[in-house]
Amino acid sequence: MNSEEPDSVKDILIEMKTLSEICVDLAFASLLYSDRVVAEQVLVLEEKIDDLYKKLLDYLSMSIKSRSQAEQLRIYYVIGEASNIISDSAADMASLVLLDYKIKDEIKLVQQHMDQIVDLVPLEETSILCGESELSSCIHDMLGVDIVGIIRPDKKLLTNYDEILKAGDLLIFRGPFENVNHFILLAKGKHHSVEQARKAIIEQGEVTPDKELKYHQDLLVTMKESAELVVDLAYLYAFEDLPKIKTLILSTEDKIDKLQYELIEEVLRLFKQDMIGKKTLMAYLRMADSFEEIADAAIKIAFGVSARHKPYTILEEVVDDSSEALDYIPVTKDSPYVGKTVKEAEYLDDFMQILAVRQKGQYFLFPKDDAKIKAGDGLLIKEYSSPEDPE
Secondary structure (H helix, E strand, O other): OOOOOOOOHHHHHHHHHHHHHHHHHHHHHHHHHOOHHHHHHHHHHHHHHHHHHHHHHHHHHHHOOOHHHHHHHHHHHHHHHHHHHHHHHHHHHHHHHHOOOOOHHHHHHHHOOOOEEEEEEEOOOOOOOOOOOHHHHOHHHHHOOEEEEEEOOOOOEEOOOOOOOOOOOEEEEEEEHHHHHHHHHHHOOOOOOHHHHHHHHHHOOOOOOOOOOOHHHHHHHHHHHHHHHHHHHHHHHHHOOOHHHHHHHHHHHHHHHHHHHHHHHHHHHHHHOOOOOHHHHHHHHHHHHHHHHHHHHHHHHHHHOOHHHOOOHHHHHHHHHOOEEEEEEEOOOOOOOOOOEHHHHHOOOOOOEEEEEEEOOEEEEOOOOOOEOOOOOEEEEEEEOOOOOOO
16 A cells, blocks of 8 residues: 555555455454454545545546546546445444454354455564565565555554564465465464475465355355455456456356345344354344445446447556456467466466466356466466555
């Protein structure tokens, strides 16, 4: 997150997109540990996004000179509105903590089954991360791990990417499930370099959670991951010439609507049979509603795109410069990805997450680590990197 006040449409959109993504991660972390400090920070960031949205509307309004220009700028109104909706949904989840809804055991098990999880770890004085920042340590590129917040002993929460890490900091981080244990070892001083942690991740076998999910928990996992995916797809569709992506967006959003109904029915059934308490019921209903709203925000982006005005140059820069960069990679016959597994491809250079593999015109979402990549395939990828990352 940039510490300077944004003063252009592009900078405002970058800040709004980045902050809204941070809000969702922090909201989930606050639920995970019933942490009021983190929950309160979500509300602070949500209020900042509200202010940025108002500023965006002012800037865009001053830029419009004709109806044609208004049509061309419409997508930026929509992106701002979508980011605002996402942050509002995150604030709704964080408010559960402020209302003393303690559901951390449920959430801990749920998040173990997610591709990207959020967790906390104290930074030991023996860790090589002490004295480094998130940027200088290269943990983005090497491990695929993103520090989304730092809680200092004075209870202040920091979210700048260039913040120097200190012993005693409590790091709120996000990363792939199979990577987080090695990041924790790095923070505790057990790994002596980022390179050592990366090597251990690449060499380790498949990592699976200790316990299986119950039906309602599995529904929530699928909802959260599908909601985040549909947002990624919506941004990608806005600046890439991928017509079939819109169909995928609509089908995924439709799937999320059905999952929400299934989840509501299941948790109500469990509550009536005294298998979950009232607060757990309310928490699941709130989270299901939040993820459905996030998916709706993505639909707004997809329908805000006009083929007549593509490509949206500013929007591509916004996505490239925000905390989650998206891209589509066609796999040619001389591509380095040919013959690699999904996991091998993700670590071939800087870490990337492969969201989907396109084969013979069909997209396969959340591909397995051992799935082979062939010439003619296409890769939908996401890279976690900060706006201040050097080119």
